[in-house]
Amino acid sequence: MLYNKTIAFLGAGSMAEAMISGLVKSGEIPAEQIVATNRSNQERLTALESNYGIKGVKRENLQFDQIDIFILAMKPKDVDNALNDIKSHIKPNQLILSVLAGITTSYLEQNLHKGQQVVRVMPNTSSTIGESATAISPGHETADENVKLTKILLECIGEVYKIEEKDMDIFTGLAGSGPAYFYYLMEHMEQQGVLAGLNIETTRQIIAQTIVGAAKMIQKQDKTPTVLRENVTSPNGTTAAGLDALDENGGGIAISKAVEHAAKRSKEISEQIQESLLVGSLK
Ligand SMILES: NC(=O)C1=CN([C@@H]2O[C@H](COP(=O)(O)OP(=O)(O)OC[C@H]3O[C@@H](n4cnc5c(N)ncnc54)[C@H](O)[C@@H]3O)[C@@H](O)[C@H]2O)C=CC1
Ligand SMILES: O=C(O)[C@@H]1CCC=N1
Known part of the structure; x- marks a missing residue:
C-alpha cells in the first residue's frame, strides 16, 4: 500500500x-x-x-x-x-x-x-x-x-x-510534548550524577537505560505504575528518601501541571486560529 x-x-x-x-x-x-x-x-x-x-x-x-x-x-x-x-x-x-x-x-x-x-x-x-x-x-x-x-x-x-x-x-500534552519532560528530568538527574563525580557520558547512559527499563516494565508486564513504584520502595530505604524529596518539592504537582498546561496551550492555539479566521471573514 x-x-x-x-x-x-x-x-x-x-x-x-x-x-x-x-x-x-x-x-x-x-x-x-x-x-x-x-x-x-x-x-x-x-x-x-x-x-x-x-x-x-x-x-x-x-x-x-x-x-x-x-x-x-x-x-x-x-x-x-x-x-x-x-x-x-x-x-x-x-x-x-x-x-x-x-x-x-x-x-x-x-x-x-x-x-x-x-x-x-x-x-x-x-x-x-x-x-x-x-x-x-x-x-x-x-x-x-x-x-x-x-x-x-x-x-x-x-x-x-x-x-x-x-x-x-491532552494527547499533545502527554505524548507530543512528552519527550521534553523526560529530557528535562534527565538533565536534572545528570547534573546530580556529575556533581557526585561521575563522568557525564556514563551518567547519561545510566539514566537512559533506567528510563528504558522502567518504560519496558510497563509495556511488558500487566502492572500499574503504582505497583511498580511500590516494588522499588523499601521501607525507610533510598527510594523512599528520594520520593519524599519529590513530594516535598512539588514533583508530582509539577509533572501534572506540565501535562495540563501543554494540553491547555494546544486548545488555546485552536481557539486563537479559529478567532483569526473569523476576524478575517468579517473583513
Ligand atoms: N517539534 C516537535 O516535537 C513536534 C512538533 N509538532 C508540530 O510540528 C510543526 C513543526 O514544528 P517544528 O518542526 O518543531 O518547527 P520548525 O520551526 O523547526 O520548522 C517549521 C518549518 O516550516 C517551514 N515553513 C513555514 N511556512 C511554510 C510554508 N508556508 N510552506 C512550507 N514550509 C513552511 C519553515 O521554513 C520550517 O522549515 C508545528 O506545527 C508543531 O506543532 C508536532 C509534534 C511534535
Ligand atoms: O511545542 C510544540 O508546540 C510542539 C507540539 C508538540 C511538541 N512540540
Whole structure:
C-alpha cells in the first residue's frame, strides 16, 4: 500500500526531519519518493537530501500532481499562508496530514476544498528512531482507506493510536510534548550524577537505560505504575528518601501541571486560529 506512494513535507524543521528519518530507516518507502520543501532555506533542504537521500525541492518547483500524501509541518502560526498557497494546486482527493499542534480538522477543511481528505496527526520526535507515540484523528469526510493508509504510513515511525479529535489536546500534552519532560528530568538527574563525580557520558547512559527499563516494565508486564513504584520502595530505604524529596518539592504537582498546561496551550492555539479566521471573514 505504501511502496508506490509519494510524500511531500511542507515544512522542513525538527518534526519533519524526525519523521523523514524514521520513514527512511523503516525501509517501507523509498527515500527518493519523499520530498521536502520549506519557505526559503535551501541549505536546510540540501542537508536533508544528503543525510536521508530524499529530495529537497524549492516550493516553486514542487509538482503537486505527483504527490499522494502531503504532510503539513510548519508552525501553527504559518498554517493560513500555507493553506492559501497550496489550495489552488491540490485536488480534494489528495490526502493532507497535519502535524500542527492545535490545528483542527474543521479548520483544515474550511480552508481547503469541499471533501478534502485530511487527517490530524500528533507524532513526537522519537519518530527519528521509529519510537513515536502518534495519534491520528480523521476529518469529517476522510475515506476509511485514507485513514488506513495514514495508519500504515505512521506505523513506520512508531505506535499509532486512533483517537477522537476532542482528545488531541491532552494527547499533545502527554505524548507530543512528552519527550521534553523526560529530557528535562534527565538533565536534572545528570547534573546530580556529575556533581557526585561521575563522568557525564556514563551518567547519561545510566539514566537512559533506567528510563528504558522502567518504560519496558510497563509495556511488558500487566502492572500499574503504582505497583511498580511500590516494588522499588523499601521501607525507610533510598527510594523512599528520594520520593519524599519529590513530594516535598512539588514533583508530582509539577509533572501534572506540565501535562495540563501543554494540553491547555494546544486548545488555546485552536481557539486563537479559529478567532483569526473569523476576524478575517468579517473583513
Ligand atoms: N517539534 C516537535 O516535537 C513536534 C512538533 N509538532 C508540530 O510540528 C510543526 C513543526 O514544528 P517544528 O518542526 O518543531 O518547527 P520548525 O520551526 O523547526 O520548522 C517549521 C518549518 O516550516 C517551514 N515553513 C513555514 N511556512 C511554510 C510554508 N508556508 N510552506 C512550507 N514550509 C513552511 C519553515 O521554513 C520550517 O522549515 C508545528 O506545527 C508543531 O506543532 C508536532 C509534534 C511534535
Ligand atoms: O511545542 C510544540 O508546540 C510542539 C507540539 C508538540 C511538541 N512540540
